[in-house]
Amino acid sequence: MTVSSFNPPSRMLMGPGPSDIHSRVLQALGRPVIGHLDPEFILMMDEIKGLLHYTFQTTNQMTLPVSAPGSAGMESCFVNLVEPGDSVIVCINGVFGMRMVENVERCGATAITVNDEWGTPIDLNKLEDTIKANPDAKAVAFVHAETSTGVQSDAAAISKLAQAGDMLTIMDAVTSLGGTPVMIDEWKIDACYSGTQKCLSCVPGISPVTFSDRALDVIRKRNHKVQSWFLDMNLIMGYWSSEGATRSYHHTAPVNALYALHESLVMLKDEGIENAWKRHQKNHNGLKAGLETLGLDLIVDESCRLPQLNAIKVPEGIDEALVRRRMLSDFGIEIGAGLGALAGKVWRIGLMGQSSTPRHVTLCLAALEGVLSDIGAPLKGNDAAGAAQKILLQA
Template sequence: MLKQSLKLMIPGPIQPDPAVLEAMGSPVPPHYGPAFTDFYNETLSLLRQVIQTSGDIFLMPGSGSAGIDACLGSALLTGEKLLVGINGFFGQRLVAIAESSGLVTVPVTAEWGQPLRSADFAAALDAHPDARAVAVVHLETSTTIANPIAEIGALCRQRGVLFFVDAVSSLGGLPFQMDDWGIDLMASATQKCLGAPPGLAPVAVGPRAWESIDRVPSSNHGWYTNLRVWRHYAEDWADWHPFPITMATNNVMALNASLKQLLAEGIATRLERYRGLALRLRQGLRQIGLRPYTPDEMLAPVLTAAYGPAGVPTGKIVSYLEREAGIKISGGLGALKDQIIRIGHMSPTTTDADIDETLAALRTFCEQNQGAP
């Protein structure tokens, strides 16, 4: 039996606002016809303001990984070379997704806990002049590191290579300007900073990306995630069915509600609110003897990681908070398994009180496992 009352303090899915859940629970509308098509287009218009792009946007039912698969598989041919930034678990995931389409990946690495550097991508492009694209995770949730995508995007534009950004965990929670930062392709997900339930992967495609996509044979890497298929329906069936599949209508309704909340609050205002939550959490962690994984100048406003008490596998902390306090946090991934905890504060509904409640539960755990600090 699932616990229905868990407080979600994880890096997604988040707990949406009640109005968003109410929209999700509305009667199911038909996914075609003028009424829903107008509503769908309104939702894309709202999303365009968050992504900051004049390019094309699609809502692909599925996880963020479906959107990533669509971007990489549509824009590149089997055997083409892709530089992939790796400084955490989800950079490694980009490699796995790219290689599933037969792409040749070249890693551009940084130590876990450190951001990627544009200078390293410049050196990699010098060493691999045949590389066609660069792929980077914006917010690497395994380490809470935000990578400098504006700098990397400027480099990609200068060198004439495509730039793909995994914005699954960042869109709506970190500054993001697709067009101004030279991003050609972007994939995100609704269940994190966008404030909606899981189920949709927003994908944005710029004009340089379409040039690359249009030279790829239509049978290159599948049908469902082929962005040319999505464009065909968006254009040829625009007046009644602008997508190639049965759209997840209630997910679109929830996303529409969450985007209206975000834009009504103001993106800058919400980002500053998230930053305040992060600073409150970091101060509290230090007070109970838990050291944040990154210094404050490298904080991610929507996600915080910290080391556990010495000698205590952090999986014990995760289990304790869920069992004893009804609070769900996350542990470390990959190389950081059982070394850190990760606390998400990317929901629009997260408050100071949620931060304080989480800190109180962590304090109790620490008192029981290492003595009060």
């Protein structure tokens, strides 16, 4: 086998992640590696922690990037907080709630599930009943922004219910962080993980996490060692603590990916996180106007719809995979397929981070309209991009 260097094709990423990455972040990524214990690298790590405090809207001391993808960030929350014999209430309204159940069970604990239909938010009444019926449950785990459906649940209300039941909260903010408000301290969330490749528009492979002091206390008082050495927060904090010179080696940090994360967080801070939230909403509004023009429906009700992840119902009789293939081959645009129960039924268009711009919305709508027309799909109207512009070009 002869193998040459790989040159990626030109793409515009509008699926469920990764999202497009700004050249500033790619340049940071490609800077020469230095040691993971280099004094200057350690100063940068401190800056990342500060920037993550801002991004998560928290003062939690234990706020840091796990050196692995969001799935490992999820696992870091469960393996540190859950012990064999515990029970955890898990809200399921999509793929990632199901993955949480897997995590709970693999910790030797019991998952008590609250099931809601995919495409709807977590039902607060059902959750409240479940909390009351299971007063010994240790935690309530839920997905803030379900990437598989495009639904946002009411994290503040869920957290309040958990607190009333004296339970910890574990929140998945993989798709929400940086795109819609994630208020760790205000909502009193005890453990939260996210990903870098969505609204932060950084490279995939890193998972920012944050743990409250209450969660820290639970971790310190565990009866069993954390089952994962790699994800044991007691050990990781020895490396990420702010003691400077006394930092101890745990694993070799992904130095270059952290350069990139640093740069993407600097960009977010420079923009202002509230401005980023507004930008995501505005570009979503433009996309929505264009989709309405074409007669395409979003499956999620407006009241709980994520602006950054748009699940669109595939019209009857349309070969959904063909449309995605054509978007990719004719325009270099990646849009996402459905996952799990929604496989084959939806397209998922991400407007996340650097992929949330008028340019992305306009081209995506024009391309989608072109492809659908070309394969003979009946469309309600035309010039979807024009309809979007009316919103996108407003000051």
